[in-house]
Amino acid sequence: MVFKNLDAFTTFKDDPKTGIITDIDGTISKIAPTPDEAVVEPLIKDSISKLVKKFKLVAVVSGRSVEDAQRMLDIDGILYVGNHGLEYLKDGKRYIEPDVVKILPQLKEAIEKIQNGDICRIPGILLEEKGVCFSIHYRQCEDSEKTRKIILDCLKKLEQKDLKVTEGRKLVELRPPIAFNKGSILEKIVSDNNLKKVIYLGDDITDVDAFDKIKELVSLNKVDGAAIAVKSMEVPPYVMDHADYGVDNVDEVGKFFLWLTENSKNK
Structure with missing residues (x-):
């Protein structure tokens, strides 16, 4: 320590x-x-x-x-x-980062699908647009682990192969696939x-x-x-x-x- x-x-x-x-x-x-x-x-x-x-x-x-x-x-x-x-x-x-700008149209399309999809119907879900990334917060959902799995399953169905899915503290994030x-x-x-x-x-x-x-x-x-x-x-x-x-x-x-x-x- x-x-x-x-x-x-x-x-x-x-x-x-x-x-x-x-x-x-x-x-x-x-x-x-x-x-x-x-x-x-x-x-x-x-x-x-x-x-x-x-x-x-x-x-x-x-x-x-x-x-x-x-x-x-x-x-x-x-x-x-x-x-x-x-x-x-x-x-x-x-x-x-210059490479990020090229991916933004795909990110925007994915965000629109999420906003009109099943994820938004989950009580407690919070969506956060961050310009070049998009976060889905499930901290306030009743069953956080179940919600996490639902979010990940929904994101897998998106036809945006060039976007990257990452996780943090009670959130799942969609971002450009930049290294x-x-x-x-x-x-x-x-x-x-x-x-x-x-x-x-x-x-x-x-x-x-x-x-x-x-x-x-x-x-x-x-x-x-x-x-x-x-x-x-x-x-x-x-x-x-x-x-x-x-x-x-x-x-x-x-x-x-x-x-x-x-x-x-x-x-």
């Missing part, structure tokens, strides 16, 4: 060239019944603002749209990466910003790619890195197994961020 191994993080804490990369939902924002109800608490926002002032790079890599990620934090100086790396916002400009995940975008961030030290924090299945990428880069002596997972009963145990360290909840992430900014020789 992180707080039993703080000495391992002193090298990151004392180097202003460190990069901090984090997921949002379930990591710096507590999971809420619907995406719109989720918030980043003021204390965590304040600690992130301090991280921005202290370290070379602070980035958020989220499954949310990049605009939504920015709305939740509203902090200048952060690199916002949305839809698992398919789009990002830097210096006020939004960038979308981008949180691991590949982490590697790009490290390369683009010439990071030599990096900490990544996440809580979900989609964060495993980033955890594994950190370990790969460390094994190749490209970075000094650490992967931190936030515990959750909703997430398979193997997610924690892929991380180097863990914290119990979102509040502990906030405490860790404050620790990184306090009592440092570089403060």
Whole structure:
């Protein structure tokens, strides 16, 4: 656990060239019944603002749209990466991967079929259009596992072979089949910003790619890195197994961020 191994993080804490990369939902924002109800608490926002002032790079890599990620934090100086790396916002400009644009008509057609199909008739279902991805949330459904299977079966029947189906915490997502995940975008961030030290924090299945990428880069002596997972009963145990360290909840992430900014020789 992180707080039993703080000495391992002193090298990151004392180097202003460190990069901090984090997921949002379930990591710096507590999971809420619907995406719109989720918030980043003021204390965590304040600690992130301090991280921005202290370290070379602070980035958020989220499954949310990049605009939504920015709305939740509203902090200048952060690199916002949305839809698992398919789009990002830097210096006020939004960038979308070129290959994604080609797939958007197919995605739109699939979304229309879903909106007019059986999935929408399930009580508690919430559909979320995110620009370049589409999420189906079943958190508020009475039988979540049964609903999950129904959603997956319905998506298999779609005649959109070029779209990719992925899963997260109580959601199923439809996205372009671009070879981008949180691991590949982490590697790009490290390369683009010439990071030599990096900490990544996440809580979900989609964060495993980033955890594994950190370990790969460390094994190749490209970075000094650490992967931190936030515990959750909703997430398979193997997610924690892929991380180097863990914290119990979102509040502990906030405490860790404050620790990184306090009592440092570089403060």
